[in-house]
Amino acid sequence: MTRAEVEICNELGLHLRAAGTFVRTASRFKALIRVATEGIGAVDGKSILGLVTLGTAKGATLEITADGPDEVEAVRALAELVASGFGE
Amino acid sequence: MTAPGELRLRGIAVSPGIVISKAYVRRAEEVVVPNFVVDPKKLDAEIARFHAALAQTRVEIEATQTRLAEQMGDDHAKIFDAHLMVLEDTKAIEDTEAFIREHLMCAEFAFNRVIGRILDSFDRIHDPYLKERGADIQDVRRRLLHNLTGQEVKSFGSLNEESVIVANDLSPSDTAMIDRRFVLGVATTLGGRTSHAAILARSYGIAAVVGVEGLLESAHHGDPIILDGNAGLVILRPTAAALAEYEAVRQRFVELERQLLTLKDFPAITLDGRTIELSANIKSPDEASLALAKGAKGVGLYRTEYFFLSRSDLPSEDEQVASYSQIVRSLSPETVIFRTLDIGGDKFASYLGPGKSELNPFLGWRGIRFLLTRHDIFRTQLRAFFRASSAGKLKIMFPMITGLEEVRAACALVDQVKGELAQEGYAFDRDVEVGIMIETPAAVMIADLLASEVDFFSIGSNDLIQYTLAVDRGNARISYLFEPMHPSVLRLIRNTVEAGHAHDIWVGMCGEVAGDPLYSVLLVGLGLDELSISAYMIPEVKRIIRSITYDEAKMLVRKAMGLSTAAEIRHLVASVMHERFPELVAEDTEEQS
Numbered sequence: 001m002t003r004a005e006v007e008i009c010n011e012l013g014l015h016l017r018a019a020g021t022f023v024r025t026a027s028r029f030k031a032l033i034r035v036a037t038e039g040i041g042a043v044d045g046k047s048i049l050g051l052v053t054l055g056t057a058k059g060a061t062l063e064i065t066a067d068g069p070d071e072v073e074a075v076r077a078l079a080e081l082v083a084s085g086f087g088e
Numbered sequence: 089m090t091a092p093g094e095l096r097l098r099g100i101a102v103s104p105g106i107v108i109s110k111a112y113v114r115r116a117e118e119v120v121v122p123n124f125v126v127d128p129k130k131l132d133a134e135i136a137r138f139h140a141a142l143a144q145t146r147v148e149i150e151a152t153q154t155r156l157a158e159q160m161g162d163d164h165a166k167i168f169d170a171h172l173m174v175l176e177d178t179k180a181i182e183d184t185e186a187f188i189r190e191h192l193m194c195a196e197f198a199f200n201r202v203i204g205r206i207l208d209s210f211d212r213i214h215d216p217y218l219k220e221r222g223a224d225i226q227d228v229r230r231r232l233l234h235n236l237t238g239q240e241v242k243s244f245g246s247l248n249e250e251s252v253i254v255a256n257d258l259s260p261s262d263t264a265m266i267d268r269r270f271v272l273g274v275a276t277t278l279g280g281r282t283s284h285a286a287i288l289a290r291s292y293g294i295a296a297v298v299g300v301e302g303l304l305e306s307a308h309h310g311d312p313i314i315l316d317g318n319a320g321l322v323i324l325r326p327t328a329a330a331l332a333e334y335e336a337v338r339q340r341f342v343e344l345e346r347q348l349l350t351l352k353d354f355p356a357i358t359l360d361g362r363t364i365e366l367s368a369n370i371k372s373p374d375e376a377s378l379a380l381a382k383g384a385k386g387v388g389l390y391r392t393e394y395f396f397l398s399r400s401d402l403p404s405e406d407e408q409v410a411s412y413s414q415i416v417r418s419l420s421p422e423t424v425i426f427r428t429l430d431i432g433g434d435k436f437a438s439y440l441g442p443g444k445s446e447l448n449p450f451l452g453w454r455g456i457r458f459l460l461t462r463h464d465i466f467r468t469q470l471r472a473f474f475r476a477s478s479a480g481k482l483k484i485m486f487p488m489i490t491g492l493e494e495v496r497a498a499c500a501l502v503d504q505v506k507g508e509l510a511q512e513g514y515a516f517d518r519d520v521e522v523g524i525m526i527e528t529p530a531a532v533m534i535a536d537l538l539a540s541e542v543d544f545f546s547i548g549s550n551d552l553i554q555y556t557l558a559v560d561r562g563n564a565r566i567s568y569l570f571e572p573m574h575p576s577v578l579r580l581i582r583n584t585v586e587a588g589h590a591h592d593i594w595v596g597m598c599g600e601v602a603g604d605p606l607y608s609v610l611l612v613g614l615g616l617d618e619l620s621i622s623a624y625m626i627p628e629v630k631r632i633i634r635s636i637t638y639d640e641a642k643m644l645v646r647k648a649m650g651l652s653t654a655a656e657i658r659h660l661v662a663s664v665m666h667e668r669f670p671e672l673v674a675e676d677t678e679e680q681s
Contacts, residue, residue, distance in 0.1 A: 055212065
């Protein structure tokens with residue numbers, strides 16, 4: 001299992017479109033991906049509905065864990081995506 | 089029944105304008121969710137019915153997306169990508185199927201339950217923007233339930249005369265269905281600054297007040313209504329006195345708006361014939377249409393760093409050519425001034441290098457300093473600019489210049505790139521102007537030396553003020569020292585203009601100061617040839633420029649230069665501007681110290 005913690009840095013937080021971008025990236029990997037934040041979760045990282053219910057605002061920390069053959073790459077890609085502010 | 093009387097309700101003003109019209113009341117249509125039991129033998133058929141509705145809803149959302157993209161641009165339509173993902177969320181689909189099988193309940197009931205649980209968890213969210221996103225999920229739920237039950241989604245079909253839409257809230261689908269010819273304003277019970285109703289209103293340029301408690305309960309379809317999007321006020325069934333009062337207010341507002349917009353196709357020229365190039369600052373190709381709609385004369389500052397910051401790897405030369413060509417083409421025949429990658433300071437990208445780890449990033453590895461040590465990135469960007477120059481007219485400028493060596497090194501690379509491209513057989517404009525940003529006091533002090541080696545200057549007001557006054561704007565304890573009216577700043581601007589003009593090059597200014605109507609006359613008087621500002625401010629600044637003479641502007645500068653403190657200068661400029669343009673510049677309320 002691979003795990004990373006990233007801070008949400010985009011202004012609007014993990015909103016619907018950002019969650020969509022996250023899901024699209026997560027879905028490229030085989031690994032099972034779970035996401036939690038400050039004690040809430042963990043939700044399926046490939047489910048947009050799961051992610052938005054976390055309600056993660058700017059400054060909060062997202063914990064991403066992945067389990068599977070490509071878990072290292074998956075966590076790295078997702079952590080970079082979050083750190084880049086979802087490319088906004 | 090007696091007609092109910094006037095009712096004034098307060099809300100949040102999210103889009104300006106004053107409308108006197110009648111209410112088009114749209115009540116939230118609650119879908120009746122059927123709860124029939126499914127015959128165990130027909131479970132597969134029920135699940136197939138669910139999937140058919142999913143497919144149909146997908147087609148609908150895509151159609152709505154296309155329609156909205158045509159009306160409001162791709163950016164606004166992007167939200168429907170997320171709607172499609174909500175619709176096709178594997179977890180929600182699996183949960184719904186499981187619920188149908190387990191409880192032998194119909195698809196409507198099952199899906200409503202699954203989504204309902206998700207919406208319940210939105211109650212826990214504190215962040216107002218994220219909380220409002222629940223409306224998007226509601227929107228998808230409503231569409232799917234409509235398709236399952238065969239009920240039609242109520243459209244705004246009967247909206248066929250000019251009205252103010254009164255609703256609980258507007259969903260993205262609603263906003264796509266509204267015929268914009270008939271919407272004069274929007275008032276909603278729910279919502280905040282970032283709700284879809286607010287976004288719609290701002291992009292249509294119509295008045296809106298949201299978060300008006302008790303609105304829907306008190307409004308009747310067809311009620312006379314006054315919507316004050318400036319003050320955040322809704323008046324239902326206004327009295328004759330209120331109508332008369334607001335008619336006068338509206339006239340004044342409309343007249344101002346009309347005057348501003350009639351100037352769209354006119355140049356920014358003073359009464360005595362001095363033309364100022366009034367252009368827009370933008371950072372992505374989709375902002376081009378807004379710039380043109382507001383009457384911009386080209387783009388005076390295209391911030392290329394946003395293209396780099398919006399991704400996780402370096403854009404290739406071809407990707408950059410495509411993006412730059414698009415913007416140049418959409419603004420043709422006007423010119424686009426591209427600023428080379430201005431990274432560092434307060435803009436970082438992990439893959440690019442400069443990081444927050446620097447103790448003093450504004451004095452650190454940023455702007456031209458970064459580019460000159462990363463020739464790979466610099467060269468690629470320059471090549472892309474020149475290749476894009478075959479699509480229209482562009483100019484290039486370098487940020488954060490402090491010395492002539494930097495200018496020479498950058499220009500040498502420009503020449504090298506031109507040579508390469510010619511050899512490789514690319515068509516490009518050989519006469520692309522190359523200029524620099526003047527944003528450090530050092531650059532101003534040697535402006536005469538710099539001017540003989542570049543084609544133009546563009547003063548970056550924010551950085552110039554920050555470096556001159558040694559003040560970090562982000563530091564609340566000293567941000568009061570950030571003062572564009574400081575005599576030192578005015579002298580630096582004047583010196584830059586004089587040095588540029590002595591060498592026959594033009595001098596512009598980009599940045600917030602350039603776009604603040606308060607400073608417009610002063611900047612014209614200082615002799616600037618170009619002002620590049622936020623597209624939204626163009627009509628106001630143009631109006632000011634067209635109402636003054638260059639002589640009167642120079643007079644104001646002479647008076648200002650005769651004063652010795654920022655407070656005195658600010659007081660002078662504010663009182664002159666307020667007296668001359670009371671509708672554009674607020675009164676100077678600060679005490680003179």
